[in-house]
Amino acid sequence: MATQDSEWIFVDTVDALDEEDFMRFDHGGETYILYKVKGEMFATDGLCTHEAQHLEDGVLIGHIIECPLHQGRFDIRSGKCAGGPVCEHLNTYRVKIEGDKLFIEL
């Protein structure tokens, strides 16, 4: 979540993500996922809140990201759990595009 101390961190160029695509981004000892769905960009924590499996190998179903290990589901717009076995929400982050560059607010 953005705080007063948050800053915009450069991730990649916008063409790194195709439509209905997602990518991993590591920064400051933490790991995140950026998504592009229906032209909109989203970002969440990278690790599933259930057993810390990385979501980069998961399945994107509309606005739902599904964990590859136990198939726990989260809505990438809100980070909220969308199906067991997960029961803790993911943190979400703001994303912006400047020119052809993609930034995440951390």
Next chain:
Amino acid sequence: MSPSSLPQAKILPATTAASSNVSLERQLVRNLAQRSDRPALLWLASWLTALAVSGYLLYLTTATSSTLLFLAAALLLGSILTVPSYAISHECAHGTAFRTRWLNETCLWIGSLLYFEEPYHRRYSHTRHHTYTWHVGKDSQMPFDTPMTLKGWLLEISGIALVIYETKVFARNALGKFSPQTRGFTPENTLGKLKWGARACILIYATLIILLVRGETWVWTYLLLPRLLGGPVMLLFTLLQHVELKENSPSILESTRSFTTSAIGRWLYMNMNNHIEHHLYPQVPFYALDKLRQAVENQVPPPDKGFWRTNLEVLSVVVRRSLGMGTKARGLRQAAHMVVSAAEAKKGKTSPFAHKTTL
């Protein structure tokens, strides 16, 4: 920052493709893992049709005086009822059968009730089975002693072990007295779902028993008897998943078995004979497992040959083990420590138990 420099404490050493040194292109796995309702709806329609046809055959035998024909028809209905109930329950516990969530959850309940396990317990205990596949003390789904003996085989295949274990789980969970194991794999704020799920299941089972006691014989003829007779067929399928393989290995290739079977077997079992492939990439739904098998076949052991042949090999091994004979199988893939040569057996050598169940 490279992944290896991330805080490792956050990443559990789950038994996956990565821990098994198997890799596929990420985009290929994502493509294989895509979801659709259509394949599972078609499978569901074929299952319901097969149930109706085999149920009608059983009905026809009730008009004859042949007990043998009646039992054969009950076994047929039971196999068609029970193997798929396990398979759909398993697939829906993963949430991979259907793209639409409520279809998954509905079929999870129906399949689990027929299989005889509370649906939420089924889902959560299975998560731990994937996290620590065949790890003694960690895997929550190791239902028999390893190495297996004839006594263990009989308890497992008869369904007695399953009924005793799950009855205890139903009772404990319905009372809210969860075992340490259940607490270990269930998030604290989800235990209530297990409690009320167990109570709902007990209510449904009790209703069936009351109906039976009040003279509704269809409950016995078309449900309980077929379920009892079909149980061993289902358990012969599930037995092959890990029996005679290595405990406590990070590699799925050492702990898990795939086997070949007929088109009917693959349909009954929803392609879960590709069990190594399923454990490597559990996000891939049942209808894409054949494609996944083709994609990884040069990285995994060849499947054991045939459902019946593999089961006969297992039975032969457990009988010989119980008789103090050599346990090397001809075609069955076995972990090294499962094998005692005939010469070693004559000298009294046995494989020590790696895992003991408590019934």
